[in-house]
Amino acid sequence: MPTTQHAPLPLGHKILREVARPVRQLTGQRNKGVKAPTPTANAAVPPAAAPAAQGIMSFHPTDCTVEPEGVALVKELVRQSQQFDGPIIEVGTLLGITATHMALAKAPEQRIIAVDAFCWNPWGLTPDVHAALATQVLQYLISVGEVQLIRGDKNKFYEDYKGPAPAMVFLDAMHDYEETKKDIEWAQRIGAKIISGHDYCDKFPGVMQIVDECGGPRRLSGSVWAL
Numbered sequence: 001m002p003t004t005q006h007a008p009l010p011l012g013h014k015i016l017r018e019v020a021r022p023v024r025q026l027t028g029q030r031n032k033g034v035k036a037p038t039p040t041a042n043a044a045v046p047p048a049a050a051p052a053a054q055g056i057m058s059f060h061p062t063d064c065t066v067e068p069e070g071v072a073l074v075k076e077l078v079r080q081s082q083q084f085d086g087p088i089i090e091v092g093t094l095l096g097i098t099a100t101h102m103a104l105a106k107a108p109e110q111r112i113i114a115v116d117a118f119c120w121n122p123w124g125l126t127p128d129v130h131a132a133l134a135t136q137v138l139q140y141l142i143s144v145g146e147v148q149l150i151r152g153d154k155n156k157f158y159e160d161y162k163g164p165a166p167a168m169v170f171l172d173a174m175h176d177y178e179e180t181k182k183d184i185e186w187a188q189r190i191g192a193k194i195i196s197g198h199d200y201c202d203k204f205p206g207v208m209q210i211v212d213e214c215g216g217p218r219r220l221s222g223s224v225w226a227l
């Protein structure tokens with residue numbers, strides 16, 4: 001994930017306002033007739049996220065997702081997956097940007113299951129704000145049934161999953177050796193036809209190690225890998 005620094009922009013204020021909106025709605029302030037706080041930077045950021053305001057002021061859309069050459073491979077893999085039955089499963093969704101790219105490349109009858117515990121984001125958003133924002137980003141695709149967004153820990157999802165073998169999995173949640181090993185082993189156990197993921201790069205040696213132990217990347221573009 002790129003960590004480029006950007007000068008503070010007015011865009012940051014808009015993002016703070018939009019990010020805070022679902023929290024104000026969730027807490028029912030409007031329904032109870034309580035005037036919502038003026039969306040200044042301080043009022044808009046929930047207390048737990050306030051120290052991270054500096055982080056969101058440097059928000060840039062390219063920080064939200066996979067690099068362009070990686071996206072090209074993701075879309076190619078999704079097109080290949082059209083020949084197989086079963087869903088496409090993305091583990092680690094963040095805001096749903098890669099899920100949206102996948103939706104653009106998939107066959108109409110394919111479904112995407114996007115799993116996220118909303119336990120990490122680079123902007124210090126609270127889990128509820130993060131979940132609400134991802135739900136808004138994916139709202140159209142969720143509404144028309146193209147994407148199912150599941151909020152929960154990936155390992156619990158693996159335990160509970162009773163669906164058909166996925167046509168493709170895209171693994172992009174935790175990037176250490178042990179967790180990526182669990183991801184790949186689950187995907188192999190349930191018979192995923194295409195097993196891929198993000199962050200095969202020096203910054204994440206654990207991902208490189210387990211992917212190499214599994215035979216190395218059959219495909220690699222940017223840091224998107226496929227076994």
Ligand SMILES: C[S@@+](CC[C@H](N)C(=O)[O-])C[C@H]1O[C@@H](n2cnc3c(N)ncnc32)[C@H](O)[C@@H]1O
Pocket residue numbers: 001064065066090091092093094095096097098099115116117118119120121152153154155172173174
């Ligand atoms: C690098 S981001 C995913 C980016 C996304 N795939 C994209 O390209 O747009 C990692 C995501 O994994 C989620 N995550 C981390 N650990 C998780 C876990 N144990 N279970 C489910 N989601 C997890 C984080 O909340 C975060 O949203």
